Amino acid sequence: MAVEISDADLAQRIAAGQRDAETEMCRRMAPRIRLYGLRHLRSAAAADDLVQQVLLKTIEALRAGRLRDADRLAPFVLGTCRMTVLDLRRSAHRQEQLLEEFGTILVPHQPPAPSLDDDRLARCVQALTERERSIVVMTFYDEHTAGEAAGFLGISEANVRVIRHRAIKQLRSCMGAAA
Amino acid sequence: MSNGDSRRGIDCSSPIEAAALMDYWLAHLSPDAERAVEEHLFTCDACGDRCREVMALASGLRALARSGSLSVIVSDRFVQHAAETGLRVREYAPRAGEGVACTVAADDDLLLARLAADLTSASRVDLSWCDPRGIEQQRMADIPLDVDAGSVICQQSITWAKGSPTSSMTARLLAVDNDGGERVLGEYTFNHTRTIPGPPSWELP
Numbered sequence: 001m002a003v004e005i006s007d008a009d010l011a012q013r014i015a016a017g018q019r020d021a022e023t024e025m026c027r028r029m030a031p032r033i034r035l036y037g038l039r040h041l042r043s044a045a046a047a048d049d050l051v052q053q054v055l056l057k058t059i060e061a062l063r064a065g066r067l068r069d070a071d072r073l074a075p076f077v078l079g080t081c082r083m084t085v086l087d088l089r090r091s092a093h094r095q096e097q098l099l100e101e102f103g104t105i106l107v108p109h110q111p112p113a114p115s116l117d118d119d120r121l122a123r124c125v126q127a128l129t130e131r132e133r134s135i136v137v138m139t140f141y142d143e144h145t146a147g148e149a150a151g152f153l154g155i156s157e158a159n160v161r162v163i164r165h166r167a168i169k170q171l172r173s174c175m176g177a178a179a
Numbered sequence: 180m181s182n183g184d185s186r187r188g189i190d191c192s193s194p195i196e197a198a199a200l201m202d203y204w205l206a207h208l209s210p211d212a213e214r215a216v217e218e219h220l221f222t223c224d225a226c227g228d229r230c231r232e233v234m235a236l237a238s239g240l241r242a243l244a245r246s247g248s249l250s251v252i253v254s255d256r257f258v259q260h261a262a263e264t265g266l267r268v269r270e271y272a273p274r275a276g277e278g279v280a281c282t283v284a285a286d287d288d289l290l291l292a293r294l295a296a297d298l299t300s301a302s303r304v305d306l307s308w309c310d311p312r313g314i315e316q317q318r319m320a321d322i323p324l325d326v327d328a329g330s331v332i333c334q335q336s337i338t339w340a341k342g343s344p345t346s347s348m349t350a351r352l353l354a355v356d357n358d359g360g361e362r363v364l365g366e367y368t369f370n371h372t373r374t375i376p377g378p379p380s381w382e383l384p
Contacts (some may be wrong), residue, residue, distance in 0.1 A: 032221050035230055039204060074221040111228065114235040121239045125249060130322045133251045137334075139205065140237060141244035141257065146207065152254040153323045161207075165198035168236075172197050177232055 007073040014062040015070075025062070026055050029077050031111050036081045041088070050088070054080045117175070124174035132167035135160060191225040200226070200233040247289045247337035252306075252322045258332060261289055271369065272330075278347075278368035283340040285375055290337045294352055295330040296365035301354035304364065306333060309349045316348075321355075345373045 005013075005024070013021035033054045037047030057080050061067055067076055125133060135149050146157040146164070153160065195203075195216060202208050203216045220227050243249065245266075262268050267286055272293035273279035283290055298304060306319040322331060331352060348371070352364040 031224065032227055035220060035227055036217065038234065039206075075218065078217055078221040111231060114232045116235050116239040118239060118243070121236075122243055122248060125240070125243060130252055130319050133249065134253065134323045136240060137244040137249060137251050138254065138257055140240040141261070148256065152256070152325050154326065161202075164201075165196075168198045168201050168233075171236065171240075172232075175236070177197070 008070040011062055011067055011070040011073045015065050022059055030055065033077065033081055040085050050084060053084050120175060124171050127174065128167055128170065132163055135164050136167050139164060191223050195219060195226050197229060197233050200230045201237065204234055204237055249334065250336050251334050253332050253334050255328065258291060273367045275365035275367065278370055280370050280372065282372045282374045283337065287337060290335050290340050292333045292335060292350060293330050294350060294365055294367055296352050298324055298326045301364065303355045305353045305355050306331065307351045307353055311347045341375055342377060343371060344377060346371055
């Protein structure tokens with residue numbers, strides 16, 4: 001069975017100029033960066049851009065030996081994500097020249113998006129209690145905060161969160177996923 | 180949460196619960212909690228996979244909530260926001276004890292019944308939907324209430340309504356006591372005329 005090398009080994013190999021280590025680092029980190037991008041940028045295209053920009057910055061830093069503690073690769077990438085998202089929000093600057101140089105390795109395979117049985121989901125939602133269904137609909141249609149839903153339902157925000165958590169757990173179970 | 184390396188296919192020793200990942204996706208976590216989740220996700224692909232499942236669920240729920248196909252009690256703000264975001268909302272508000280002629284058009288997005296009643300004396304309210312024979316076809320038990328609003332807004336499935344032939348349905352708001360006793364708070368009849376081509380009648384069981 002193949003044993004994957006550690007993040008620290010990867011960082012050291014990249015610093016030593018091993019290009020295959022760069023490819024492996026991109027394969028490993030790209031899905032994590034994309035997830036962060038989806039959460040904070042709410043756009044698949046913007047998340048893909050973020051992946052490229054963060055991987056570029058990471059490779060540059062590793063090649064230059066700027067990551068002093070090789071064990072800190074994941075936190076370094078996360079920090080780079082945060083800074084890059086801040087930068088993206090301040091300007092639409094793109095690093096075209098760097099992308100031309102590194103483009104081929106910056107689009108590694110992404111995990112396929114999980115598929116969802118829409119009819120089954122509708123049946124699962126209809127099987128929730130009335131309060132759970134109201135909270136789910138208001139939360140996902142309108143991005144109601146817990147406070148707004150609490151005002152409508154006459155219960156505390158904490159109770160709204162409890163009901164929402166219970167509904168999510170039940171929906172995942174109904175859809176055949178582990179809690 | 181784990182700080183070490185974790186690889187796809189290896190179980191996480193301290194997985195983040197799906198509900199917490201949903202809160203993360205909805206931006207409902209505190210800054211500290213969000214930071215902790217992100218640090219974990221950058222070292223744990225098992226939780227990353229679960230987060231992608233949660234995101235897919237959120238996307239499906241958003242589409243479902245916007246489809247108008249659910250029977251659900253909603254708030255006034257929900258209705259306002261639906262109209263503001265361009266949805267075509269058809270609403271009927273018969274007075275208690277009265278009927279209303281109604282229909283649904285092909286381009287309607289949401290179908291709402293606004294049922295006015297004095298809710299202040301009820302600790303639990305059920306909404307019962309009965310066919311013309313008085314046989315209950317659907318009961319929405321212990322519905323959420325905004326007592327001060329003095330009404331209940333029920334979204335009925337637009338998908339169901341568009342396929343419904345000309346028929347009548349009666350909604351009853353029922354106050355339910357702790358011992359199971361019921362008291363009618365209001366009764367409202369919806370005389371639906373089909374305007375979309377389709378079958379002439381239900382085959383009632």
